[in-house]
Amino acid sequence: xxxxxxxxxxxxxxxxxxxxxxxxxxxxxxxxxxxxxxxxxxxxxxxxxxxxxxxxxxxxxxxxxxxxxxxxxxxxxxxxxxxxxxxxxxxxxxxx
Numbered sequence: 001x002x003x004x005x006x007x008x009x010x011x012x013x014x015x016x017x018x019x020x021x022x023x024x025x026x027x028x029x030x031x032x033x034x035x036x037x038x039x040x041x042x043x044x045x046x047x048x049x050x051x052x053x054x055x056x057x058x059x060x061x062x063x064x065x066x067x068x069x070x071x072x073x074x075x076x077x078x079x080x081x082x083x084x085x086x087x088x089x090x091x092x093x094x095x096x
C-alpha cells in the first residue's frame with residue numbers, strides 16, 4: 001500500500017531553508033539556475049533532485065549541503081537549522 005506524501009516523514013531538514021535562501025537570493029534563483037551554479041562547483045543536483053530536497057523527499061549529503069551553502073551564500077549551519085543566518089536575512093534583518 002502506497003503512503004501519501006503527507007504521511008511520510010521528511011528525509012531532510014534543509015529543504016525549507018534551501019527554498020527560502022533560493023527565493024531570497026538577489027535576484028531569486030529558479031531550481032534550474034541553482035542546479036547550474038551547483039554544477040559549476042562540481043555538485044551534480046538537477047532540478048528534480050533539488051525539488052525533492054526542498055520537499056523533503058530526498059536526503060542531502062554533507063558535501064551537497066556544503067555546496068548549497070556556498071552557492072546560496074548562507075551558512076551550512078543555517079541550512080541545518082543549528083544557528084547562523086542567511087546572508088539575505090542578515091541584510092534584511094529577518095529573524096532566524
